[in-house]
Amino acid sequence: MNPPTMPRVIDAAFQEAGHLAPPPTASCGPAAHTIGLQQFRSTVGETRRPLPYAEGWFLGCFSSELARGQVLTVPFMGQELVLYRTHAGLARVVEPYCPHLGAHLGHGGKVDGENLVCPLHGLAYGPDGGCVRTGHGERPPRAALTARHAREIDGAVLVWVDHAGRPPQWDVSHHDLGDFSSACYIRKTLDGYAHDAVENGADMVHFGWLHGLSDMTMSHRADDCRFEISISARWKGLHIRGEFMNYGVGYVMGSFEMPDLGVRLQTQVFFTQIAPLKWKLAIADRLRIVRLGRAPRMLRSAIYAVLTPIASRWMRWFIEPDFPIWNAKSFIKHPRLTAGDKTLIVHRRWASQFYPGGLVDDPGALQHAGDHHAP
Numbered sequence: 001m002n003p004p005t006m007p008r009v010i011d012a013a014f015q016e017a018g019h020l021a022p023p024p025t026a027s028c029g030p031a032a033h034t035i036g037l038q039q040f041r042s043t044v045g046e047t048r049r050p051l052p053y054a055e056g057w058f059l060g061c062f063s064s065e066l067a068r069g070q071v072l073t074v075p076f077m078g079q080e081l082v083l084y085r086t087h088a089g090l091a092r093v094v095e096p097y098c099p100h101l102g103a104h105l106g107h108g109g110k111v112d113g114e115n116l117v118c119p120l121h122g123l124a125y126g127p128d129g130g131c132v133r134t135g136h137g138e139r140p141p142r143a144a145l146t147a148r149h150a151r152e153i154d155g156a157v158l159v160w161v162d163h164a165g166r167p168p169q170w171d172v173s174h175h176d177l178g179d180f181s182s183a184c185y186i187r188k189t190l191d192g193y194a195h196d197a198v199e200n201g202a203d204m205v206h207f208g209w210l211h212g213l214s215d216m217t218m219s220h221r222a223d224d225c226r227f228e229i230s231i232s233a234r235w236k237g238l239h240i241r242g243e244f245m246n247y248g249v250g251y252v253m254g255s256f257e258m259p260d261l262g263v264r265l266q267t268q269v270f271f272t273q274i275a276p277l278k279w280k281l282a283i284a285d286r287l288r289i290v291r292l293g294r295a296p297r298m299l300r301s302a303i304y305a306v307l308t309p310i311a312s313r314w315m316r317w318f319i320e321p322d323f324p325i326w327n328a329k330s331f332i333k334h335p336r337l338t339a340g341d342k343t344l345i346v347h348r349r350w351a352s353q354f355y356p357g358g359l360v361d362d363p364g365a366l367q368h369a370g371d372h373h374a375p
Contacts, residue, residue: 047330048192048277048330049331050193050276050277051193051195051273051331051355051359052355052356052357053077053078053161053163053273054161054194054195054248054249054250054273054354054355055161055162055163055248055354055355055356056160056161056170056225056247056248056249056250056354057151057158057159057160057161057168057171057172057247057248057250057251058076058077058158058159058161058250058251058270058271058272059156059157059158059159059250059251059270059272059280059282060074060076060081060083060093060150060156060157060158060159061074061083061156061157062155062156062157062183062185062282062284063091063152063155063156063157064155064183064185066083066084066085066091066157067085068085068086068087068089068111069085069086069087069111070084070085070111071083071084071105071106071109071110071111071116072084072106073096073104073106073107075274075275075280076159076272076274077161077272077273077274078274078275078276079095079096080096080104080106081093081094081095081096081148081159082094082095082096082104082105082106082109082116083157084109084111084116085111086111086113086114086115086127087111087113087114088114090114090127091150091152091157092116092127092147092150093147093148093150093157093159094116094129094145094146094147094148095145095146095147095148098118098120098121098123098145099131099143099144099145099146100118100120100121100123100131100141100143101120101121103118103119103120103121105118105119105145107119108120112124114126114127115127115132116145117135118135121134121135121136122134122135122136123135123140123141123143125144125145128144129144129145129146129147130143130144131143131144148160149167149168151168151171151172153172153174154174154175154177154253154268155177155183155268155284156251156268156270156284158172158250158251163356169225170224170225170248172247172251173245173247173253175253175266177266177286179288179293180266180286180287180288181286181287181288181301181304181305181307181308182286182304182305182308183268183284183285183286183308184284184285184286184308184309184311184312185282185283185284185285185312186281186282186283186285186312186315186316187280187281187282187283188280188281188282188323189274189278189279189280189281190278190279190280190281190323190326190327191277191278191279191326191327191328192277192278192279192326192327192328192329192330193273193277193279193326193329193331194249194250194271194272194273194279194280194281195249195271195331195351195359196325196326196329196331197269197271197279197281197322197326198246198249198252198271198351199344199347199348199351200322201229201244201246201252201254201347202218202220202227202229202343202344202346202347202348203341203343203344204216204218204231204340204343204344205338205340205341207231207233210321210322210325211235211318211321212235212236213233213234213235213240214233214234214235215232215233215234216231216232216233216234217231217232217233218230218231218343219343220343220346220347222346222350225247225248225353226245226246226247227245227246227347227350227351228243228244228245228246229242229243229244229246229343229347230242230243230244231244238258238260238261239258239259239260240256240257240258241256241257241259242254242255242256242257243255246347248354249271249351249354249355250270250271250272251268251269251270251271252268252269252270252271253266253267253268253269254266254267254268254269255267256315262289262290262291263287263288263289263290263311264287264288264289264290265285265286265287265288265311265315266285266286266287266288267283267284267285267286267315268283268284269281269282269283270282270283283312283315283316285308285311285312285315286308287304287307287308287311289303289304289307292304333359333360348360
């Protein structure tokens, strides 16, 4: 009988590849060994930990998804929200459960004029959330829906999040989209962290490595709850200019312009964490072609109906290489930085204000690391 084969240990594989491995020890004590740059770990556990839910404005739905009289249920930061639009056109966002006996208003609830009616007993709630009648003629109870602070702006219904329960502390700006086409939408649910996509806009190096941009420059300006990024680059020989206004960490209004073609793509991007390691990306693209500025409205609309979906498909194609990376990526709280990460570092320090407990233990130390690696 052949002698038993000893298992081939990982350390031996490292040695064969030319790497040094930690020598075995006879002691059962707590001594740790790190040889060179190779690090070894013997413990087990979950290393992809979720971030806390962020604060600020986040997408409930696009306005086009909520018709008059419609009731919509959406996943939102570990729970569900119910959105509905009254017949007068008012968009409302409420917690999903009827305060009477807990029926879910998104499962069978109906809009009756300006009221939302519970499917179980017919209790009707007015636009201010208060119960105005019952389904069987009795005096309505002193009950009210739990409403969420919401704004409808530029084709989106936004929901305010604040862990301390405060009302909105800041607002997003209205943008004039009148000269642009109707919107085309991109929706994608991904694993991991919405913040990875938010931070991507400040990651200059990845635009070249992953998306093929060249001759790129980037600048930024931070102002309280807004962070503006400007880029200039070339893509397949075409000059691209980009402006991205971050409103907190839930919404970016972006603009891609190709001056050589006289084309501008206005892009609203929304990032909403719906569960600890699951999030939703939603994009609305609108196109403007300078040469069509004086064309008759009907002709312009017909051309945009053809070209806007093409431009939106280009946008999806451009960002799709990020999807598998975001799906599998972990958030590194103490990153090992390079010189090209300078804008990303400033962005992370700015974004830290929107997360309970922050994103970094010591924002000053992160800035110091960025200065150390800056050219």
